Amino acid sequence: xxxxxxxxxxxxxxxxxxxxxxxxxxxxxxxxxxxxxxxxxxxxxxxxxxxxxxxxxxxxxxxxxxxxxxxxxxxxxxxxxxxxxxxxxxxxxxxxxxxxxxxxxxxxxxxxxxxxxxxxxxxxxxxxxxxxxxxxxxxxxxxxxxxxxxxxxxxxxxxxxxxxxxxxxxxxxxxxxxxxxxxxxxxxxxxxxxxxxxxxxxxxxxxxxxxxxxxxxxxxxxxxxxxxxxxxxxxxxxxxxxxxxxxxxxxxxxxxxxxxxxxxxxxxxxxxxxx
Numbered sequence: 309x310x311x312x313x314x315x316x317x318x319x320x321x322x323x324x325x326x327x328x329x330x331x332x333x334x335x336x337x338x339x340x341x342x343x344x345x346x347x348x349x350x351x352x353x354x355x356x357x358x359x360x361x362x363x364x365x366x367x368x369x370x371x372x373x374x375x376x377x378x379x380x381x382x383x384x385x386x387x388x389x390x391x392x393x394x395x396x397x398x399x400x401x402x403x404x405x406x407x408x409x410x411x412x413x414x415x416x417x418x419x420x421x422x423x424x425x426x427x428x429x430x431x432x433x434x435x436x437x438x439x440x441x442x443x444x445x446x447x448x449x450x451x452x453x454x455x456x457x458x459x460x461x462x463x464x465x466x467x468x469x470x471x472x473x474x475x476x477x478x479x480x481x482x483x484x485x486x487x488x489x490x491x492x493x494x495x496x497x498x499x500x501x502x503x504x505x506x507x508x509x510x511x512x513x514x515x516x517x518x519x520x521x522x523x524x525x526x527x528x529x530x531x532x533x534x535x536x537x538x539x540x541x542x543x544x545x546x547x548x549x550x551x552x553x554x555x556x557x558x559x560x561x562x563x564x565x566x567x568x569x570x571x572x573x574x575x576x577x578x579x580x581x582x583x
Contacts, residue, residue, distance in 0.1 A: 332516075381569075445472065452465060459485045459488035463485045466482040469522060483499055493527055493531075500534075504537070510534050512544065518541060530582045535558040536555070548582040554578070555572050
């Protein structure tokens with residue numbers, strides 16, 4: 309019974325964190341972006357410490373650093389962001405019911421109040437938990453098939469797929485949302501991030517992501533993620549003047565104390581003197 313009370317409190321706490329963006333307006337974009345930057349830079353520092361101690365292979369450390377720097381670029385260095393969507397209380401209620409029912413369904417299946425705890429081997433395996441999460445995502449996808457004009461629903465589905473590591477489906481879900489709300493830069497950025505996630509450092513950018521980045525830059529010429537990757541594509545194809553233009557523009561947008569400046573400066577040094 310004590311575990312039931314703990315489970316109830318834990319479920320309520322998780323729901324409060326997950327559903328708060330749906331029930332209320334988002335925090336000011338600048339505050340949120342600064343918080344994200346602090347987290348990303350903390351991760352970068354942690355990777356550097358682990359690499360220095362030999363706990364992470366140099367290649368793995370570089371790949372992880374590039375991935376985190378991609379997120380930092382997408383955050384726009386604590387700049388302004390598009391106006392958030394209005395609260396989605398009905399969708400929040402449906403999710404709350406689903407999460408609560410799933411949590412307590414698992415508890416009464418594997419916890420059984422009043423009975424001794426099962427051995428570890430008898431508890432719900434990780435695969436079953438993954439299957440439960442996938443079932444919830446499938447349910448959201450099915451609801452969107454019945455109501456395909458729900459842009460916020462497609463954004464939520466994209467985030468869910470991204471959390472599960474399915475970046476291809478995440479990008480497709482964001483594309484649905486972007487087509488419904490073409491002026492929302494945050495959706496276009498989320499789609500671009502999904503398309504860029506997991507790519508190798510020297511991998512050529514696809515036509516799809518290039519078109520998306522160009523549309524982002526057209527709407528916001530100072531957007532860091534677009535400046536970095538469009539410069540990267542230009543350098544990769546021998547358009548070095550164009551690459552220098554994009555990366556120097558990016559440096560002008562960066563705070564003077566931003567650790568990410570070194571990555572951009574190193575890239576500029578690599579193409580120095582090339583025509």
